[in-house]
Amino acid sequence: MATVPTLEKLSSNKTFEGELIKYKFKSVALGDLDTQFNLYLPPNASQKKVPVLIYLAGLTCTEDNGAQKGNFLKTASAEGIALLFPDTSPRGAGAPNETDSWDFGVGAGFYLNATKPEYSRNYNMLTHVTTELPQVIEAAGLPLDWSRQSIFGHSMGGHGALTMYLASKTKQFRSASAFAPIANPSNCPWGEKAFNGYLQGGIEEGKQRYDATELITKHTDPVHVLIDYGTGDNFYKQGQLLPENFLKASRNAGYDEVQVRVRSHEGYDHSYYFISTFASDHIHFHANFLKA
Amino acid sequence: MATVPTLEKLSSNKTFEGELIKYKFKSVALGDLDTQFNLYLPPNASQKKVPVLIYLAGLTCTEDNGAQKGNFLKTASAEGIALLFPDTSPRGAGAPNETDSWDFGVGAGFYLNATKPEYSRNYNMLTHVTTELPQVIEAAGLPLDWSRQSIFGHSMGGHGALTMYLASKTKQFRSASAFAPIANPSNCPWGEKAFNGYLQGGIEEGKQRYDATELITKHTDPVHVLIDYGTGDNFYKQGQLLPENFLKASRNAGYDEVQVRVRSHEGYDHSYYFISTFASDHIHFHANFLKA
Numbered sequence: 001m002a003t004v005p006t007l008e009k010l011s012s013n014k015t016f017e018g019e020l021i022k023y024k025f026k027s028v029a030l031g032d033l034d035t036q037f038n039l040y041l042p043p044n045a046s047q048k049k050v051p052v053l054i055y056l057a058g059l060t061c062t063e064d065n066g067a068q069k070g071n072f073l074k075t076a077s078a079e080g081i082a083l084l085f086p087d088t089s090p091r092g093a094g095a096p097n098e099t100d101s102w103d104f105g106v107g108a109g110f111y112l113n114a115t116k117p118e119y120s121r122n123y124n125m126l127t128h129v130t131t132e133l134p135q136v137i138e139a140a141g142l143p144l145d146w147s148r149q150s151i152f153g154h155s156m157g158g159h160g161a162l163t164m165y166l167a168s169k170t171k172q173f174r175s176a177s178a179f180a181p182i183a184n185p186s187n188c189p190w191g192e193k194a195f196n197g198y199l200q201g202g203i204e205e206g207k208q209r210y211d212a213t214e215l216i217t218k219h220t221d222p223v224h225v226l227i228d229y230g231t232g233d234n235f236y237k238q239g240q241l242l243p244e245n246f247l248k249a250s251r252n253a254g255y256d257e258v259q260v261r262v263r264s265h266e267g268y269d270h271s272y273y274f275i276s277t278f279a280s281d282h283i284h285f286h287a288n289f290l291k292a
Numbered sequence: 293m294a295t296v297p298t299l300e301k302l303s304s305n306k307t308f309e310g311e312l313i314k315y316k317f318k319s320v321a322l323g324d325l326d327t328q329f330n331l332y333l334p335p336n337a338s339q340k341k342v343p344v345l346i347y348l349a350g351l352t353c354t355e356d357n358g359a360q361k362g363n364f365l366k367t368a369s370a371e372g373i374a375l376l377f378p379d380t381s382p383r384g385a386g387a388p389n390e391t392d393s394w395d396f397g398v399g400a401g402f403y404l405n406a407t408k409p410e411y412s413r414n415y416n417m418l419t420h421v422t423t424e425l426p427q428v429i430e431a432a433g434l435p436l437d438w439s440r441q442s443i444f445g446h447s448m449g450g451h452g453a454l455t456m457y458l459a460s461k462t463k464q465f466r467s468a469s470a471f472a473p474i475a476n477p478s479n480c481p482w483g484e485k486a487f488n489g490y491l492q493g494g495i496e497e498g499k500q501r502y503d504a505t506e507l508i509t510k511h512t513d514p515v516h517v518l519i520d521y522g523t524g525d526n527f528y529k530q531g532q533l534l535p536e537n538f539l540k541a542s543r544n545a546g547y548d549e550v551q552v553r554v555r556s557h558e559g560y561d562h563s564y565y566f567i568s569t570f571a572s573d574h575i576h577f578h579a580n581f582l583k584a
Contacts, residue, residue: 014524015565068564069360232306272360273307 004139010036016077017043020067029132030090031122037133038067038085039142042077051148051290053283054084054129056157059190060107063087066154071276075283081290082144084137086129088156093122097197103190104197110185111160112210114198123198130164130172150286152177154275155235158227159185162212162246166219174289175224177282179275180233183246184213190240213242213249216260225250225260226285228278230268296431302328308369309335312359321424322382323414329425330359330377331434334369343440343582345575346376346421346465348449351482352399355379358446363568367575373582374436376429378421380448385414389489395482396489402477403452404502406490415490422456422464442578444469446567447527450519451477454504454538458511466581467516469574471567472525475538476505482532505534505541508552517542517552518577520570522560 010022019041027035042050053076055066063085066072076083089109096118098105114123134146151173153161158181165176185191186207195206207214216223229236229243236243243262250260268274302314311333319327334342345368347358355377358364368375381401388410390397406415426438443465445453450473457468477483478499487498499506508515521528521535528535535554542552560566 013561013563013565014522014559014569016569020565071363071366073565073568074363230306267306269305271305273305273312273365276365277306277308 004136007136007140015040016073018045018073018077020073022063025136027090027128027132029124029128031093031124033090033092033122035087035090035128036063037087038063039137040067040073040076040083040085041143042080042082044080045082045143049143049145050080050082051150052082052084052144052146053286053290054086054133054149054151054161056086056111056129056151056153056160057088058153058155058157059088060102061088061157062107065272069272069276071279072283075280079283079287079291081283081287084133086125086133089125090122095119095122104193108156108194110156110194110198110210111164112194112198112206115200115205116198119198125160126164129160130168148290149173150175150290152179152282152286153181154179155241155270156182156190158182159191159210159212162225163210163215165225166212166215166223167209171221174292175226175286177226177285178228179278179282180229180236180241180270181212181227181243181246182241183227184211184242186211186214187245188240188242213246216246216255217249217253219253223255223259224285224289225255226282227260227262228265228281229263230265230270230274232267233270233274235270296428299428299432307332308365310337310365310369312365314355317428319382319420319424321416321420323385323416325382325384325414327379327382327420328355329379330355331429332359332365332368332375332377333435334372334374336372337374337435341435341437342372342374343442344374344376344436344438345578345582346378346441346443346453348378348403348421348443348445348452349380350445350447350449351380352394353380353449354399357564361564361568363571364575367572371575371579371583373575373579376425378417378425381417382414387411387414396485400448400486402448402486402490402502403456404486404490404498407492407497408490411490417452418456421452422460440582441465442467442582444471444574444578445473446471447533447562448474448482450474451483451502451504454517455502455507457517458504458507458515459501463513466584467518467578469518469577470520471570471574472521472528472533472562473504473519473535473538474533475519476503476534478503478506479537480532480534505538508538508547509541509545511545515547515551516577516581517547518574519552519554520557520573521555522557522562522566524559525562525566527562
């Protein structure tokens with residue numbers, strides 16, 4: 001790897017005795033475009049390196065949604081866990097059709113590495129999240145212990161969290177959780193559009209590499225997974241999420257409810273009002289493994 | 293009063309076992325313009341009428357900022373208190389200069405009743421918040437106990453909360469609190485601009501009716517006031533907030549720290565990251581009086 005890009009601090013806010021910092025840097029993984037992320041450092045990060053929990057946001061979101069509306073910071077402060085909030089796609093790539101719809105392209109990178117030539121220079125959120133951000137942040141000397149990472153997310157970001165967790169050859173993450181994830185994307189319209197759009201091999205390539213339900217079917221190692229969704233979620237009702245497919249595949253693969261827990265919540269929808277309600281549960285869940 | 297306007301429900305989200313509902317209605321106080329508000333009903337509102345805590349947002353905000361970013365809902369749910377989030381001004385009045393700057397006009401109603409003829413038809417946020425919203429919501433049959441009301445707010449909304457509390461002849465509110473309030477508006481640029489803009493009597497009229505520091509000086513009844521601000525708040529440093537003037541006037545008027553508590557927080561700024569940190573404290577503070 002060439003020289004690691006340096007971080008530019010855009011803003012800093014004290015919150016829950018810790019610090020929420022927004023950074024910018026020129027991302028190699030995203031084709032030399034500027035990208036931004038938020039990082040929450042809990043108060044104990046002033047004394048020692050702290051574990052890292054990565055939050056992946058959903059379609060149309062940026063690095064701000066989870067930080068501002070997720071209700072994660074209070075519990076992260078109390079648990080002494082850093083939170084990393086990446087963006088959801090490259091911005092300004094100028095790739096074909098990238099701004100034509102809200103569920104493809106800008107704001108909709110789907111946490112994969114594109115293989116179609118017109119997207120493969122910029123649309124590499126998988127590498128950006130799992131490799132580049134840790135390298136760049138480590139090089140900046142920030143007090144994070146990258147040997148203790150977990151990952152969670154919402155909707156498209158829940159898909160990202162589950163697939164990055166299950167597909168990692170290096171067991172990069174200790175645990176994964178998701179709010180209303182796109183849990184079986186090769187069987188839903190959002191996933192089909194993304195896979196056909198970004199991948200040369202289309203849905204079949206997506207099914208092999210980026211589908212949590214397919215990945216858990218082939219998985220054999222122990223896992224720590226928590227999923228929450230609401231029965232009032234219109235995208236759930238439309239069949240975009242399919243958490244029941246992931247649950248069934250998990251049980252068929254031999255994972256019990258200690259290893260894969262899927263919770264259904266009566267009447268909750270797809271919004272951050274749902275996420276914020278169960279936010280503390282997710283932070284505490286990851287703390288079990290990050291602080292073990 | 294003529295027929296009470298009816299509420300149109302625009303959306304509803306289940307959150308913390310309760311319900312956040314967005315309503316619209318045609319406001320008489322705001323000159324027959326449509327206005328919106330959010331109402332959080334805690335879970336126990338399904339069994340009985342619950343107390344009401346009104347949150348007034350700051351410059352440039354809408355009814356959404358406090359609901360989405362304030363971190364108020366979890367504690368309100370646990371305490372069994374409803375939260376009412378009004379907008380910050382009329383919208384669409386077409387009054388002079390109302391969209392020329394972010395600190396006057398749209399998004400900046402200053403929670404007063406305008407007396408200049410060009411604003412007095414529409415800019416009546418005092419009446420809207422203290423009289424019209426309770427009437428309209430009561431007429432809709434929503435389960436709120438208006439004999440138990442308190443009020444709080446941020447920045448311009450902190451000014452609104454303190455002045456509505458202190459100026460009420462009917463002791464409408466049991467307690468008031470504020471995050472980084474504009475506490476002495478007749479002595480700061482924001483307040484001077486608002487008073488000169490909306491009021492025929494200019495700063496002198498504002499000083500008499502809408503300045504918390506002036507009002508506490510003349511006040512004699514017992515009060516319950518909590519104020520938080522951060523030393524890293526740029527508007528505080530610029531002299532827009534002046535909480536020290538309010539504190540000094542309170543002590544001179546004989547109010548001790550049980551009745552008027554002003555807390556300074558090292559390094560915190562003016563953002564919702566600051567508000568969210570101390571949000572629970574404020575809900576618990578009001579619960580003491582709302583549930584007494």
